[in-house]
Amino acid sequence: MSGYYTKLRARRTYRWEGKPTSEDRKLKRRYYGSLSIAVDRRPAEAVVSVGQYILIEGHDDDNPFVAQLLKLFCDDNGNKKAEVQWFVRMCEIHQNKRKLLGRSPHPQEVFYYQDRSCDNEVDAETILGSVQVCVYKAPFPDRENKDTLFVKLVWDTKAFRIMDPELFQPPQSPKSPPPYQHAPRVRALPTPDPTVMKRAMIGVHTRSSMSTGKMGTSEAESAHSASKLSAAKVLNMKRRSRISSNPNIRKKLDLCSEFSSIILLADANNEQCIFLLLTDRLHVSSVPESLPCREQEFQDIYSFVESKIMDGTGGCMYISGVPGTGKTATVHEVIRSLLQAAEQDEIPHFRFIEINGMRMTDPHQAYVQILQKLTDQKATADHAAALLEKRFSMPAPKKETTVLLVDELDLLWTRKQNVMYNLFDWPTRRHARLVVLTIANTMDLPERIMMNRVASRLGLTRMSFQPYNFKQLQQIITSRLNRVKAFEEDALQLISRKVAALSGDARRCLDICRRATEICEHSGQQGGTKLVGMSHVMEALDEMFSSSYITAIRCASLQEQLFLRAVIAEFRRLGLEEATFQQVFVQHQGLCRMEGLQPISVSEGLAVCQRLGACRLLLLEPSRLDLLLRVRLNVSQDDVLYALKAD
């Protein structure tokens, strides 16, 4: 029986200890000094009071979160809440940044956590109990006391710093002012981060409420609204300035001038070098400094993701467009700019995760990949789904916004659509802070393949990338070439018009340019200015787009040509577009005699037929049908006759 009970989590009951120390009427909060925690089947009650170090329940049962209790209060709904200063363990820090510490951490070492984007308010009922935390300047003690944790450094999500002794208030004096007032948290530029707002406001309030009751609240209110207003203003201004003085544009211009000077230098001595440089720049893989012709889309996606990150909320966006219109590139560009902004502390930090439907063997692998990229854990698909579900639905503190890019969304389709459902459902959870950007080719994918409940969760934030028109394609090439005069004006025009008429696929356009450059390079025309001209472009276009059926028919052997003629003759006789081999073969024999050739045997005839079938000039049934296999033409009769007449 006892074995059975150990499996269950012990139920805890929470009770305020003593009377409220103060009350905030505006926010309808009552503040308390301490909280007692009673655990089932344990006689003693634990008491935690303000200023003490506590353990808070998290994802990991072995390593609960550590924090210092700053405040205990009861909000307007009667829920018990606590405000805390977080400490992080080494295992909670992102793996890539662990090496910044420069030494191996002590197993019981924690770090004072300094990050404004993190939610400092937790449910008081997640508190597990108190813990000992000591500051150490000297080397860590060797004695093994599992209950004591050590603090030495501050972690501000970018670097470890030596702890400011003022930050750390020993728990012996709970009456002393809370440490956050000394903490270097006052930011030059306020941003509408709700947690920060709230904390600032509460700070003002508590101080004032200690001195005078009613006046303090009004003061707090005004401070609150003022800070909010100014924050919004500053944010708007900042956004506007970012748009007007886009750092990318500046960068591009800088590069331009630099690059052209290089070319001028190189022009004199080495032509080979230019061509190499050209093909390099025209390769699809080269990452351009800016994405021309996608400014509007860039701006829309940028503001969508930015606003979600700022507000700490979640959302979905669906991006569609035919292949090669820059969907993935634009999203990557947005993320790059956002990461830059986060680096410069303009917006809170966030995680970026990318999955691609084509890069997984099964739609359910999406869970595994997301989990692995988030936490470096390996799990089976089902387990990963459960873990992610827990992660996104639990009100976990210290959570950054996650931006998830799902490329080739249509391949995540399953019969029950549970993968898509989950992906779009998570952002709607209150504590998820997940932004999902999805990319696919078809504009009406949500209507066509998704069930109503999935499509509804995806929402209506949609964007479609139009195929490039010829002007845009031209602009793309010129921006890639960066003022190097390598193409004749007409040649560029021809390429962009041709591609725009076919598909509007920028990849195709660049491929043609690259091929034309190669042809030009090898044309062997020495001396003079080597520009890629119309003839080179025509040759490249011919190579890539011309149908090879007609050449194939012209190059076929005589018997194969005769067989094609026999097929057409038989079709005309039957009035159908289909005939059996036997019928065609009779015609073939007749044609042979007319041409004065020795008739071929049935086996040879069948071999001829199979060869044409392998090239797909003919469509054939499987050859075990022998004489009865049905033959159809895969090219139009006119094409065959044209090809055969010409010689």
Place this chain on the structure above:
Amino acid sequence: MSKRKSREAHLAVGDCVAQVQRILRERFCHQRLPDRPVGLESQYKHLLELLRRTAVHGESNSVLIVGPRGAGKTMLLRCALRELLELQEVKQNVLQVHLSGLLQTDDRIALKEITRQLHLENVVGDKVFGSFAENLVFLLEALKRGDKSSSRPVFFILEEFDLFAHHKNQTLLYNLLDVSQSAQAPVAVVGLTCRLDVLELLEKRVKSRFSHRQIHLLSCMSFCQYLDAFRSELALPDDFPDSKFSQEWNLNVSELCEEKSVQEILQKHFNSCKDFRSLHLLLLLALTRVSVSNPTLRAVDILEASRMSSADSKANILHGLSVLELCLIIAMKHLNDIYEGEPFNFQMVHNEFKKFIQRKSHSIHNFEKPVVIKAFEHLLQLELIRPVDGGVCKVQREYQLMRLMLDHTQVMEALQRYPQCPTDVKQWAISAFG
């Protein structure tokens, strides 16, 4: 001195023939590469340049080599690789992965093969091979980590490229082509296929990632070039041990080319099929007839080889039939003529056969019906006749509908060649409408 030399030459006739057999068979059967691809110079240059760019400059590329069977696609590629690998820096750096659509029938097998050929099998997890999903993630990760300047270029060579397009979601093709279009490890994806419509098989996003470079191998060989090829394929090399024998042999080959009958045979072959494989087959059959007693190639040998290679596959089967079975086939042929190719059953054939026995035959016994059924079933077993819809067993055997799998000409030819065929049977076959 001179005496000894001449004696040596005499002694070597047997050896010489053995040498000739060895050299030429290697040439015909082992797909030995020629020194330079013949008639494909521009395509060769294009492919070589493209591979060189990947190997030396680290520029990713993708290309399709399209041409009918036997046009020399693999030969072209292997020649280009051979020339490229002569460069020391390329030889040390380049990794090659050879896949074939006929062997790697799905992406799971293909991935395993890629990991094996890149010698990465011990790196995936702790196991020799991880699961399919792990493998894919690992491989993509490995390719993604690389960059243009520091990683070794990889050539992916996909034979029977069209079969890869039938894999689920075209995952492998998408990922390979995607790597070739992004700033990851430099790869060259070379696909070989004989289908002209291969691009239509690719899904649109896979197609968009393919560079659309196609090298078409469509030979416009003239008969003169074909004759030259014939001569050079048979010619013995200069370093043949016995120079006198090789001179005689080469002279003989040149004379053969001039000969009218040989030219006719070659013209016939050329008309039916231009590629080198069929020429090799013909020459191999001719070569088997060269022996010590017959140390040179004669026109007769080539004639015989041509007869063998163009023989009809059903002629021999017809040759071994009994007269009764032959009569049944003739009856079927008449039924086909009367009903314009409509299917028939045993009863109809038997009636036709009985009519022939009663009216015209003088030499054939009146066989019992079971005997005739037995003969009919033998024909069924030889697949000279075939039941119409896959042999549904509901109807009695005598009434099951059948079709004759022989052409009119095949029946007549078989009758001509049949040893001691009764005259009345021949007459019956020739006469219209039984």
